[in-house]
Amino acid sequence: xxxxxxxxxxxxxLLPLILIFSQCSNLFDKEDTDPRGSLYAxxxxxxxxxxxxxxxxxxxxxxxxxxxxxxxxVQGDFSAGHNSFTFNDNLKVVMEKRSGGLYQxxxxxxxxxxxxxxxxxFGGVKAETYLYxxxxxTYQLPISYFKRLHNWTNSPGxxxxxxxxxxxxxxxxxxxxxxYIKQLPSPQQSLASVVKFDQATLINGIDCERCHGPxxxxxxxxxxxxxxxxxxxxAKYASLSRQxxxxxxxxxxxxxxSMPVRPMFAFKPGDTLANFLETExxxxxxxxxxxxxxxxxxxxxxxxxxxxxxxxxxCGTCHNTHVKDRGNxxxxxxxxxxxxxxxxxxxCKMASKIGVSIKNNCVDCHMPQxxxxxxxxxSAQGRAAxxxxxxxxxxxxxQEVEKVLSYLNKN
Numbered sequence: 001x002x003x004x005x006x007x008x009x010x011x012x013x014l015l016p017l018i019l020i021f022s023q024c025s026n027l028f029d030k031e032d033t034d035p036r037g038s039l040y041a042x043x044x045x046x047x048x049x050x051x052x053x054x055x056x057x058x059x060x061x062x063x064x065x066x067x068x069x070x071x072x073x074v075q076g077d078f079s080a081g082h083n084s085f086t087f088n089d090n091l092k093v094v095m096e097k098r099s100g101g102l103y104q105x106x107x108x109x110x111x112x113x114x115x116x117x118x119x120x121x122f123g124g125v126k127a128e129t130y131l132y133x134x135x136x137x138t139y140q141l142p143i144s145y146f147k148r149l150h151n152w153t154n155s156p157g158x159x160x161x162x163x164x165x166x167x168x169x170x171x172x173x174x175x176x177x178x179x180y181i182k183q184l185p186s187p188q189q190s191l192a193s194v195v196k197f198d199q200a201t202l203i204n205g206i207d208c209e210r211c212h213g214p215x216x217x218x219x220x221x222x223x224x225x226x227x228x229x230x231x232x233x234x235a236k237y238a239s240l241s242r243q244x245x246x247x248x249x250x251x252x253x254x255x256x257x258s259m260p261v262r263p264m265f266a267f268k269p270g271d272t273l274a275n276f277l278e279t280e281x282x283x284x285x286x287x288x289x290x291x292x293x294x295x296x297x298x299x300x301x302x303x304x305x306x307x308x309x310x311x312x313x314x315c316g317t318c319h320n321t322h323v324k325d326r327g328n329x330x331x332x333x334x335x336x337x338x339x340x341x342x343x344x345x346x347x348c349k350m351a352s353k354i355g356v357s358i359k360n361n362c363v364d365c366h367m368p369q370x371x372x373x374x375x376x377x378x379s380a381q382g383r384a385a386x387x388x389x390x391x392x393x394x395x396x397x398x399q400e401v402e403k404v405l406s407y408l409n410k411n
Contacts, residue, residue, distance in 0.1 A: 035180055035182060035198075035200070035203065036203075037214075038216060039214035041209070041214075041219040042209075043207040043209065045215065046208045046219075049222065050208075053322050054208075056323055059324040060321065060323070061124070061326060062205065063205045064205060065176075065177045065205050066202075067121050067124075067204050067205065068119070068120065068121070068204065069102055069121050069130060071097070071102070073121050074128070074130070074145070075124065075147070076145040077151075078095050078096070078097040083096070083152075085143050085152045085154065087154070087163070090108060091106075091107070091161075091162070091163055093105065093106050093142055093163055094107065095143065096115075100117070101118065102117065103117050103118065104116060104130070104143055106163035106165065113163070114163070114165050116132040116134075116139070117132055118131075118132065118141060119132045119138075120132075122173070125326065126147055126387065126388070127144055127147060127148075127153075127377070127387065128144060128145050129141070129144040129145075129155055129156075130143075130144065131169055133199060135196070136184060136196035136197055136198070136199065137194060137196055138168070138169045139165060139168055139169060140155055140167040140168075140169050141165065142164050142165060143155060144156070144377065146385060146387075148385060148387075148388070153377035153378060154377060155167075155377075156387070157375075157376075168193075168195065171195060171263075172256070172260070174197075174202075175263070175265055176252040176264075178203055178206075179204070179205065179210045179265075180201060180202070180265055181197050181201055181202045181203070182197060182198040182201040183195060183197055184197060206252075211235075211237075212234050212236070213234065213235040213268045213269050213270075215233075215234055217232075218232060218234040235268070235270060237316055240269060240270060244270050244272075245315060245316060246302075247272060247273035248267075248269045248270075248271075249298075250273055250299035251264055251273055251276070252264075253298040253299050254296070254297065254299045254300060255295075255296040255297040255300070257297075258277040258278050259277070260277060261278050292304075293372055293373050293374050294370045294371075294372055294388075294391050294392075295374060295375050299315075299392075301391055301392035302315070302394070304393050305392070305394040306394070306395070307339075307394045308394070311339065313339075317335065329361045329363045330359075330360040332362075332363050333358075333360055336366075337359060337362075340362070350365075350405075354405070357408065363390070364403075365396075365401050366394050366395065366396065367390050367391055367392065367394055368390070368391060368397055368400045369390050369391070370389065370390075370391045371388055372386070372388075372389055375387040
């Protein structure tokens, strides 16, 4: 019945009362299935009205940032001759496909010493790593997959003289790679450093409500009043202030320089990030870019950019998170051209030398890929493989310009 869940008073929506009444009614309307609570609808509720956006989002890196390990979600090769990583003559890890799942098995002098099933996949765009459950705790497996090498590698930072199945993964990793997982209180007799989770509460990937906030009232209202086309009770990115937009993205894309003082799962669009970190956070202040690593510090690097300081741009100026457009440098370059027009004072000074191709690739010159200093992996042949990430400090990089000019001259 219309109006059953959302209460209307003289045309004025009283949000506090609506929240109370709608959620009380929800107790009778549906079983609460979202582990975050009754204010959340779950992303499947978005499909009815936003099916095209939802289907597009399924293919993005955000949605796929965490997923269950299976044949279809793990990129590495499990065929004989391609499914092992050799540390030395005595140590190797073999990736094995069985009826019960995908496994990593560690061998010392030809004898299997330990094995664990791949349960969770983190990442996938540049590389992916794997976690396994042991009781209620998650641990990282010793071998990851690195797309640049098209092969298995040791997991970043792992000792190459031994096979390590013991790196525990805590809540902070899940806070950026998933939408929710409930941490359990540790028994008094257990070690305080052991982090336990309720496995059933894991919400893989970054879902709709992680960026748009709790949506139960939004769904209830528009289900009862489908003729109302203006979105109610939901956070729209366009409605946020510039700093709120930056803070929302920076809740994950600001590195690990500051420890959270409040659970980052509690951060909602419109919140102030400085209230969640132990040190104040101002991405609009020019950071010393030489002290920033390209992995994870995108918001600070953007804040150190002249483009950012002298404009009103935010993350959404270049990124449409609902669409998989990663790697499309021509598309991103066109977005640069929205501000750096050919007849403007800020157009590229090298345009006459670069020619028409400048419209298709501003990015490699002004946002080149840089190796991370905190993430490095090793191939099975013992070679170190750099982990490249595109810098978000938009600037002039003379060496990159020379590379482009050299390429154009040869071709």
